[in-house]
Amino acid sequence: MHPMLNIAVRAARAAGNIIARNLGQNDQFEVTEKRKDDLVTDVDRECEQTITSILLKSYRDHAVLGEEGGVQGNKDSQFQWIIDPVDGTTNFVQGVPHVGVSIALKNNGKTEVAVVFDPIKNEMFTASRGDGAQLNGRRIRVASRPSLEGSIIATAVPVRYRERMSAYIPLLSRLIDNCADIRRMGVASLDLAYVACGRFDGYLEQGLKPWDFAAGELLVREAGGIVTDFMGETGYVKSGNILCGNPNIVKGLLKVTDPKTLPEVLR
Ligand code: IPD
Ligand code: CA
Ligand code: CA
Ligand code: CA
Numbered sequence: 001m002h003p004m005l006n007i008a009v010r011a012a013r014a015a016g017n018i019i020a021r022n023l024g025q026n027d028q029f030e031v032t033e034k035r036k037d038d039l040v041t042d043v044d045r046e047c048e049q050t051i052t053s054i055l056l057k058s059y060r061d062h063a064v065l066g067e068e069g070g071v072q073g074n075k076d077s078q079f080q081w082i083i084d085p086v087d088g089t090t091n092f093v094q095g096v097p098h099v100g101v102s103i104a105l106k107n108n109g110k111t112e113v114a115v116v117f118d119p120i121k122n123e124m125f126t127a128s129r130g131d132g133a134q135l136n137g138r139r140i141r142v143a144s145r146p147s148l149e150g151s152i153i154a155t156a157v158p159v160r161y162r163e164r165m166s167a168y169i170p171l172l173s174r175l176i177d178n179c180a181d182i183r184r185m186g187v188a189s190l191d192l193a194y195v196a197c198g199r200f201d202g203y204l205e206q207g208l209k210p211w212d213f214a215a216g217e218l219l220v221r222e223a224g225g226i227v228t229d230f231m232g233e234t235g236y237v238k239s240g241n242i243l244c245g246n247p248n249i250v251k252g253l254l255k256v257t258d259p260k261t262l263p264e265v266l267r
Pocket of ligand 1: 156
């Protein structure tokens with residue numbers, strides 16, 4: 001195993017233990033609202049600190065970008081870890097046992113290794129560039145479905161960008177018209193991991209942050225999938241508008257987003 005992947009797995013497990021110990025124990029942690037409908041808990045911060053110190057102990061001169069704490073370590077390093085310590089904070093606060101830990105390492109902007117861990121189901125999704133993707137050590141591939149027909153597509157609703165809702169709803173409606181069903185699981189990194197292992201045929205969400213998709217993106221690619229923005233391009237790095245699946249599914253999803261008539265707010 002890539003040595004850096006090894007450390008990332010160790011850090012993800014350490015955070016996962018904290019999550020598993022606290023899930024459903026709401027008297028043990030504080031919940032605060034960062035912004036409207038956007039929660040953070042002591043557990044998010046404790047997990048981020050735990051991951052960051054494990055990574056920086058092994059790689060003193062790397063940078064670590066976390067959702068809750070910003071950049072720590074050597075800001076000028078070519079190596080940057082991108083971490084989401086608790087992906088699915090709303091699920092966690094509600095006691096819903098579907099939560100992820102997401103850790104990716106970029107070298108000069110290129111993702112080298114990725115880990116998405118589900119501590120409740122004990123599922124460790126891993127990938128390193130050029131080396132495929134695995135679930136608990138076994139090779140995974142995206143689903144081979146030939147079109148959107150009959151497909152199950154993960155998505156979300158833009159609750160943190162309500163002004164986009166009126167643009168998003170018609171797109172969602174077209175999606176529902178063209179697939180078998182959708183899922184809104186509430187954990188972007190696991191949505192991507194589930195596409196990588198073929199549980200979902202595809203995934204489409206707008207407005208993600210780098211820590212939501214940095215690891216999952218490599219999982220999907222290394223599992224043979226394609227990741228684009230709603231225009232079929234690489235703009236998701238900035239916009240956070242992401243869709244993915246095998247090449248046939250991506251073709252179908254790009255018909256749903258319809259780049260020619262896509263509203264400006266979703267570009
Ligand atoms: C959120 C989850 C959710 C997605 C949101 C994310 P958080 O992350 O991944 O599935 O729909 O866009 O912000 O805030 O729970 O880490
Ligand atoms: Ca959050
Ligand atoms: Ca997240
Ligand atoms: Ca988070």
